[in-house]
Each structure stands twice: as structure tokens, then as C-alpha cells.
Amino acid sequence: MIELKGLYKRYHNHLHNEWVLKDINLTIPQGVSVGLVGPNGAGKSTLLRLIGGMDSPERGAVIRRCRVSWPIGLTGGFKGSMTGRQNVQFVARVHGGGVQGVKRVIDFVEGFAEIGPAFDRPVQTYSSGMRSRLAFGLSLAFDFDVYLSDEATSVGDRAFKAKAKQAFRDRVGKASLIMVSHGEAILRDMCQAGIFLHQGRAQWFDEIDDAIAAYHETSGMPDSAPLRQARTATWEARKELRAVKAAHAEAQAAGADQAHLDTLMASMTHKRQLLRQRKAELAAVKEQADDDD
Numbered sequence: 001m002i003e004l005k006g007l008y009k010r011y012h013n014h015l016h017n018e019w020v021l022k023d024i025n026l027t028i029p030q031g032v033s034v035g036l037v038g039p040n041g042a043g044k045s046t047l048l049r050l051i052g053g054m055d056s057p058e059r060g061a062v063i064r065r066c067r068v069s070w071p072i073g074l075t076g077g078f079k080g081s082m083t084g085r086q087n088v089q090f091v092a093r094v095h096g097g098g099v100q101g102v103k104r105v106i107d108f109v110e111g112f113a114e115i116g117p118a119f120d121r122p123v124q125t126y127s128s129g130m131r132s133r134l135a136f137g138l139s140l141a142f143d144f145d146v147y148l149s150d151e152a153t154s155v156g157d158r159a160f161k162a163k164a165k166q167a168f169r170d171r172v173g174k175a176s177l178i179m180v181s182h183g184e185a186i187l188r189d190m191c192q193a194g195i196f197l198h199q200g201r202a203q204w205f206d207e208i209d210d211a212i213a214a215y216h217e218t219s220g221m222p223d224s225a226p227l228r229q230a231r232t233a234t235w236e237a238r239k240e241l242r243a244v245k246a247a248h249a250e251a252q253a254a255g256a257d258q259a260h261l262d263t264l265m266a267s268m269t270h271k272r273q274l275l276r277q278r279k280a281e282l283a284a285v286k287e288q289a290d291d292d293d
């Protein structure tokens, strides 16, 4: 669980002296993945940095009752003159875990980043995509309860993004995600709840769809009734699929008999088909809405 208590944040410079965040009070429950939404400059990245402890609030407190990662893909912390391997080794040592732990982290990052011999070259010779691969691998090498992800820092090519997404999916049930993205599809895909940031204030929504709808509402492009309906139907289908997946994982862990597992598998296939159908319907409604504009 993460508690945000009376958070205030502003930056002091010649351009900026306004509150970016004003009196934010929220509790993020354990195991719930959350998307941060809001317009450019609303303070999403700022809030994520405060949650991760990369920056401190002017007033208030962030109480972390779990292990929280640094923002995934953050490349700023690497030492350019050291190789990828040396950088990873350094972070792994700082985190403890002994010789075996350090070796496990290095092996994981080398395998995950897939940058070949460049792993043994100085980081200052890397392209931004290569740095990003190294940083992603490094974040995912540690078992955090909550991973932070900011699209501003998590660049990478398509194939690599898919790999990172899969890595998150594999952790569902074990860890959760707090994510900043303007990509609504990825937010819907990865998050259950949402925080909508607007004019320094934060509003919590149990459903990411409702947070996105609130954002659309205030940005002057409210969703039409058919679009809202199609979104809700897609959301319901996604929720049902998640529930069956969780039941299957639980049954498997508890050593349930094969017949029960088969029934759950069949149900999963059905729910997947249903979700595909709902997504297609949603895409059609969106296309219609775009044509009407």
C-alpha cells in the first residue's frame, strides 16, 4: 500500500512558481495497477517521481508500505565511462543479495537487454534505445512490489516494448504497476484503477475507464453514449478474463485436479474470444465517431 498525505509540490525557477500538485491525499492499495492520466503539464511525471522517492514534496508525505521501483527505463543514473555490465554490477551490489544475487541480476539484464557485445562497452557509446534496454532490464531484475513506468523515460523499439509489456504481464498477481502514459490502450490493458490529475488536484477512480472518461470530459471531448457503452462492455470483458486467469493461477498453485483446470482453461478461451469481439466493436464505434467529426 502507498499513502499520499497532503502532498504539495512546486518547482522554484524563473519560469515556474505555481503549485504543480496541491494537497494530494490518496491511498493506492496493494496489488492494484494504476494509470495516471491528465493533460500535458498536469504533474503526472512529477507525482510518479514523488511516489518513487526521486524527488521530495514541499509539504506532505509519501508513505510506502511496500518495495517501490525507480521509474522503469530511467537511464539518467548510468555512469557513461563504465560498461553496461559494470553499471548493472554496481546497482546489484548496492541492492545487496551477495555474490549469487549480483550474478543473477547481471545474467538477467544481459539476457533481457539483448544488446550483445555492447554489454561490455562503455554506456556513453550506446544509442538511446540501447540505454533504455539496459535500464528496463535493470528495473525488472529486482523483485519490487510496485513498478513505476513513465512513457517519457521508457522508449524502445516495437519489439522491445512488446517484450517489456510481456514481462509486466508475467508479474501480474505478484506485483503491480503505476504508469504514466498518453496511450489509452496500454493504460486500459495494464491498469485497473486510475488517477486523474487536473489543475493540481488528483482524483481516484476504481476503474481506469472512468479516469479516462473524466479526462475526456474536462478536455472538452466527452465520450458519446455509444462510445461509453462500448468502452464499458470492453472493460467488463477484460475484467472477466482477468478473474478467470486469476482463478486458474490459484487453482494451479493449490494443485487442483486436471478436470477443474481444463474447465478454467476453456472458460479462459471463451473470455478471450469475447474480449476480442468487444474490442472490435469498440474500434468500430470509434471509427464511426471519427467519421462524424
Ligand SMILES: Nc1ncnc2c1ncn2[C@@H]1O[C@H](COP(=O)(O)OP(=O)(O)OP(=O)(O)O)[C@@H](O)[C@H]1O
Pocket: 011, 012, 013, 016, 020, 038, 039, 040, 041, 042, 043, 044, 045, 046, 047, 152
Ligand atoms: N525540473 C523541473 N523544473 C521546473 N519545472 C518543472 C520541472 N519538472 C516539471 N516541471 C513543470 O511542472 C509541471 C508538471 O510537469 P510534469 O512533467 O510532471 O507533467 P506531466 O503531466 O507529466 O506532463 P506531460 O504529459 O507533458 O509529460 C509542468 O508545468 C512542468 O513545466
